[in-house]
Amino acid sequence: MELFKVEEAMLPQNGDGSGGNAEGAKMPQYLVTLAATMLVFSGGAVIGWSAPALPMLENTNSTLPFHTTPDESSWIGALLAIGALIGAFPAGSLADMLGRKMSILVLSAPLLLSWGVIFFAGSAMMLYAARLIAGIGLGAICTIVPMYIAEIAEDSIRGTLCSSFQLMLCCGILFTYTVGAGATYYQIAAACSVLPVIFIVAFFRAPETPVFLLKMDRRTQAEKSLRALRGSQYNTTKELHALENELNKQGKVQTSFMQALSRREAKLAITISLGMMFCQQLSGINIVIFYASKIFKDSGSTLPAELCTILVGLAQVVSTLVSMVLIDRAGRKILLQISAASMAVCLSILGYYFLKKDRGDDVSSIGLVPVAAVIIYILLFAIGFGPIPWMMSGEVLPADIKGVCTGIAVSLNWTLAFIVTKTFKMLTDNLGNAGTYFLFAGICVAALLFSTFVVIETKGKSLQEVQDELAGRNTKRSNVV
Structure with missing residues (x-):
């Protein structure tokens, strides 16, 4: 994803961001959002998995090494929501500590792990663990990815870009429904396990959000981030000043939560x-x-x-x-x-x-x-x-x-x-x-x-x-x- 890399030669020599375009380029923002929401697509696949998989698990005539009762299947579905509840609450603090980008990259790990456990599961208890792990990752994804998109998007297209979260979630669900209509239990898990890997490759070079960088007093990196998101000719001065003013009004890190x-x-x-x-x-x-x-x-x-x-x-x-x-x-x-x-x-x-x-x-x-x-x-x-x-x-x-x-x-x-x-x-x-x-x-x-x-x-x-x-x-x- 070389598109997301900002070279020093692209920055103006005076370093103040002046003299550029007042309106940013839209394509970099669309591409970064697409890369980020590939993880949301993977999360949608997690949500949709139970629809095709649970009937296979409950079918006592199948060749799977174990089968589940309706009550066990119910808990397999419910534990995803419980895991999401566990993962969502600390996710915001994680995003403030590691940054939005690094936190999002880390969240691919629980999804990958859950698909591995599902593939090799030999009991309902292993599926319980897999769905709980996946839920923890999914809850954090639902917290941090919308935050990331809102902070990188230009005002004129922020609504469209933020809506892509729900779109990719629905696409991920539809992906699993479609694959599940003609695939085996193991084929579904294998197909879904590829999705987090695609996300990592796509998102690895995406920029951190300017808002987070300014909160950390890293103004130079914030300017580079804006240039990567808005284009090399974008005049960053006005937007940087607006973000800094808002952060100053909110007291930045000196203001306690209460x-x-x-x-x-x-x-x-x-x-x-x-x-x-x-x-x-x-x-x-x-x-x-x-x-x-x-x-x-x-x-x-x-x-x-x-x-x-x-x-x-x-x-x-x-x-x-x-x-x-x-x-x-x-x-x-x-x-x-x-x-x-x-x-x-x-x-x-x-x-x-x-x-x-x-x-x-x-x-x-x-x-x-x-x-x-x-x-x-x-x-x-x-x-x-x-x-x-x-x-x-x-x-x-x-x-x-x-x-x-x-x-x-x-x-x-x-x-x-x-x-x-x-x-x-x-x-x-x-x-x-x-x-x-x-x-x-x-x-x-x-x-x-x-x-x-x-x-x-x-x-x-x-x-x-x-x-x-x-x-x-x-x-x-x-x-x-």
């Missing part, structure tokens, strides 16, 4: 970040995806379960691509509002369908309605509440507490994912299928209100402008009610 929390912008940023994680997981996305094949089957569809799974994954990828196109044009708030409102409608339709079905009504005439509701739900989730919560955590959190707070937000996300998945059966036993989907629909209505009255618009704004708005220093542009 002192930082006393600032208005920090409290509001944490509220937005944690609130969006609540809305994302409590929207019922994991439940809808998990039961998509069952819903298709109940509706009378003759499509194979494997094909249904691939269609769900493909819908996520396509809609995330649409989100990447719209996010820096339409803005974050409107996409969140459309996403929340549409999900509420789709979940209400599913609730109505199960209400009629569970009380014995003939639902053959509306058999395709739940299928359409599931597809539209997934499409609209991936346009708004899929990518934007991850992206906006990197945008709104102040630099001096971004590492710790991002870790808290991601830990909350995985905690809720575990709780929702594990309590779904209890909810359906007590509320019924219809009541459960109506409950999630109500939460989506709450998400609509939250995105309307609390979330601010960050489209086209620098990280400093976002902090100014959160602090009330730029009231004309504030969207907070």
